[in-house]
Amino acid sequence: MGLFGGRKTVFVDADILVIGGGMAGCGATYESRYWGRDLKIVCVEKANIERSGAVAQGLYAINCYMGMQWGENQPEDHVRYARNDLMGLVREDLGYDIARHVDSTVHKFEEWGLPIMRDPKTGRYQREGKWQIMIHGESYKPIVAEAARKAATEIYNRIMVTHLLMDAGKANRVAGAVGFNVRTGDFHVFRAKAVIVSAGGASHIFKPRAVGEGMGRTWYAPWSSASAYALPIQVGAKMTQMENRIVLTRFKDGYGPVGAYFLHLKTYTQNGYGEEYESKWYDDTKALVGDYIDRHPVPTCLRNHAIIKEVAAGRGPIRMVTKEAFQDPHKETVGWENFLGMTIGQAVVWASQNIDPKQINPELTTSEPYVMGSHATCSGAWASGPEDYAPAEYQWGYNRMMTVDGLFGAGDTIGGTAHKFSSGSFTEGRIAAKAAVKYVMEKGRDQPQVSEKEVRDLQKTIYQPLENYRVGRNEITAGTVSPTYLLPIHGLQRLEKIMDEYVGGIGTNYMTNGVLLTRGLELLTMLKEDMAHMGAEDLHQLQRVWELHHRLLASESVTQHTLFREETRWPGYYYRGDHMKLDDTNWHCFTLSRYDRNTGEWAMEKAPVYHIID
Numbered sequence: 109m110g111l112f113g114g115r116k117t118v119f120v121d122a123d124i125l126v127i128g129g130g131m132a133g134c135g136a137t138y139e140s141r142y143w144g145r146d147l148k149i150v151c152v153e154k155a156n157i158e159r160s161g162a163v164a165q166g167l168y169a170i171n172c173y174m175g176m177q178w179g180e181n182q183p184e185d186h187v188r189y190a191r192n193d194l195m196g197l198v199r200e201d202l203g204y205d206i207a208r209h210v211d212s213t214v215h216k217f218e219e220w221g222l223p224i225m226r227d228p229k230t231g232r233y234q235r236e237g238k239w240q241i242m243i244h245g246e247s248y249k250p251i252v253a254e255a256a257r258k259a260a261t262e263i264y265n266r267i268m269v270t271h272l273l274m275d276a277g278k279a280n281r282v283a284g285a286v287g288f289n290v291r292t293g294d295f296h297v298f299r300a301k302a303v304i305v306s307a308g309g310a311s312h313i314f315k316p317r318a319v320g321e322g323m324g325r326t327w328y329a330p331w332s333s334a335s336a337y338a339l340p341i342q343v344g345a346k347m348t349q350m351e352n353r354i355v356l357t358r359f360k361d362g363y364g365p366v367g368a369y370f371l372h373l374k375t376y377t378q379n380g381y382g383e384e385y386e387s388k389w390y391d392d393t394k395a396l397v398g399d400y401i402d403r404h405p406v407p408t409c410l411r412n413h414a415i416i417k418e419v420a421a422g423r424g425p426i427r428m429v430t431k432e433a434f435q436d437p438h439k440e441t442v443g444w445e446n447f448l449g450m451t452i453g454q455a456v457v458w459a460s461q462n463i464d465p466k467q468i469n470p471e472l473t474t475s476e477p478y479v480m481g482s483h484a485t486c487s488g489a490w491a492s493g494p495e496d497y498a499p500a501e502y503q504w505g506y507n508r509m510m511t512v513d514g515l516f517g518a519g520d521t522i523g524g525t526a527h528k529f530s531s532g533s534f535t536e537g538r539i540a541a542k543a544a545v546k547y548v549m550e551k552g553r554d555q556p557q558v559s560e561k562e563v564r565d566l567q568k569t570i571y572q573p574l575e576n577y578r579v580g581r582n583e584i585t586a587g588t589v590s591p592t593y594l595l596p597i598h599g600l601q602r603l604e605k606i607m608d609e610y611v612g613g614i615g616t617n618y619m620t621n622g623v624l625l626t627r628g629l630e631l632l633t634m635l636k637e638d639m640a641h642m643g644a645e646d647l648h649q650l651q652r653v654w655e656l657h658h659r660l661l662a663s664e665s666v667t668q669h670t671l672f673r674e675e676t677r678w679p680g681y682y683y684r685g686d687h688m689k690l691d692d693t694n695w696h697c698f699t700l701s702r703y704d705r706n707t708g709e710w711a712m713e714k715a716p717v718y719h720i721i722d
């Protein structure tokens with residue numbers, strides 16, 4: 109059958125190509141149609157937008173809602189909150205831009221049929237916390253997907269995008285993307301005038317706590333494979349804050365959410381001996397980060413820090429005190445329902461481990477690190493800000509356009525804007541789409557050109573692992589290990605081990621230093637060399653190979669950024685043992701990187717943090 113196995117090549121032309129139909133991608137697809145009535149809007153998704161991305165299973169709360177109609181919060185308040193949580197470093201222009209529009213997004217969700225709980229006394233949305241509202245969210249994603257489906261010219265499900273295409277006529281301008289159908293194997297070439305990347309964050313770049321047959325049990329969706337970062341990195345887009353990985357405190361083994369427990373059920377934590385422990389670490393933390401420990405609310409990373417230290421001191425495990433709250437039948441119901449809407453697995457884990465939270469206080473744990481730009485961290489692409497609000501230095505064209513012409517991003521993709529969550533990601537998709545439509549309109553007939561040679565070369569590269577396997581398997585004399593190819597699972601485990609041991613994963617209690625990071629980079633480079641020898645038995649494994657490519661490039665970026673920032677800005681997310689303190693004099697700044705795919709070199713620089721809001 110030859111290298112391409114008789115598979116079809118499908119060419120698709122679009123005005124706007126949205127890569128990834130999760131929350132941000134659905135928002136981008138929906139809004140593109142609003143502003144670009146006659147444009148061809150195409151959304152391409154690795155899974156099926158009906159149930160894809162981090163919200164696939166549903167959610168129990170929308171974590172970003174101002175409540176401006178009731179005067180509950182203003183956008184400025186949210187910027188202050190995110191800035192405080194991120195130890196001072198956020199893109200205030202981008203955060204403000206989302207906060208001022210996010211309420212209208214949530215109102216649309218309700219209009220489209222999402223049941224939002226209401227406070228029976230006030231008639232307002234039921235608050236779980238200052239920013240969170242509670243929903244019956246099992247069908248959250250199908251509801252949002254329906255809006256995108258109706259807006260799109262075409263949705264292509266089951267297509268993994270592997271590479272962006274660049275304009276053959278103009279340097280630094282995007283021209284589309286290529287990928288393959290994970291079911292049929294058909295090769296897809298998307299030619300587009302503007303591209304919006306919204307392909308979610310990254311799990312499985314650090315070794316997870318659950319290994320072997322349990323390795324799919326991570327907090328962040330196991331299918332989030334860093335494409336949001338690798339696709340822009342490959343074409344030289346600048347990235348920011350990639351060192352700012354996230355570590356979550358969650359219920360042990362099931363990673364069930366704790367927000368509703370803390371905020372709504374008013375539960376609290378204790379060490380293994382039933383003692384309060386957070387205050388014990390106050391002086392230690394103050395010595396590291398100064399008055400950031402006195403801020404309210406205490407930044408997420410610093411709360412992790414107290415847990416990590418207490419466990420390392422031999423007084424674990426940390427437990428959530430649920431026994432008191434669960435005596436109230438209403439709270440008990442809320443506690444269980446909290447899992448039904450988004451993490452049923454946690455209830456199953458408790459059942460299997462004989463844990464009834466009414467009788468036993470369940471254990472908490474800190475997760476392995478993940479990379480994502482929409483939760484309580486802000487890794488991602490460096491993007492141009494809103495015209496009416498961003499400082500001049502943060503503006504080079506269209507809102508949410510990266511440093512590559514015509515390439516936009518939203519959700520986990522865009523850096524510097526933490527605490528967007530599901531509603532903020534959808535909102536950012538809308539913002540990016542509006543700007544992308546403007547870009548397409550203003551470019552008029554000035555269209556990017558796709559090089560046929562580039563496409564053919566990429567096609568060969570993409571399917572090569574199938575050929576490596578077909579040839580290499582003949583050399584196996586016993587078992588499954590080939591002398592000439594690596595299977596994706598082997599590559600993934602090697603990547604996770606390197607990141608865990610050298611870049612501050614669970615194996616080192618989140619500790620790293622310059623020496624470890626430098627060695628980590630050497631080992632990542634060796635893995636990169638071996639990637640030419642990946643073997644794929646079938647299309648499923650071919651997808652895994654390309655996910656690994658994306659995870660590897662994102663990991664390299666995380667390592668470069670962690671090496672560059674010579675301080676410990678977020679204790680509890682990771683520690684630089686050689687620079688244990690927060691250093692506002694030298695590092696109250698963003699870190700930026702740019703990858704050169706021709707040389708494999710990374711250029712690092714600092715960018716100023718502008719505090720626009722007092």
Ligand SMILES: Cc1cc2nc3c(=O)[nH]c(=O)nc-3n(C[C@H](O)[C@H](O)[C@H](O)COP(=O)(O)OP(=O)(O)OC[C@H]3O[C@@H](n4cnc5c(N)ncnc54)[C@H](O)[C@@H]3O)c2cc1C
Nearest residue numbers: 128130131132154160161162171269307308519520529530
């Ligand atoms: C465990 C967990 C709990 C959360 N809880 C809450 C909560 O309670 N409330 C809240 O508001 N938010 C919550 N969030 C945050 C929210 O889910 C994210 O902020 C939001 O989903 C980010 O949107 P996104 O579009 O960037 O990514 P996603 O929604 O993950 O979408 C990314 C999409 O890209 C697709 N994709 C990936 N790679 C490719 C590729 N190469 N080619 C084509 N398609 C690709 C994926 O399949 C996916 O559909 C939670 C997140 C997690 C992980």
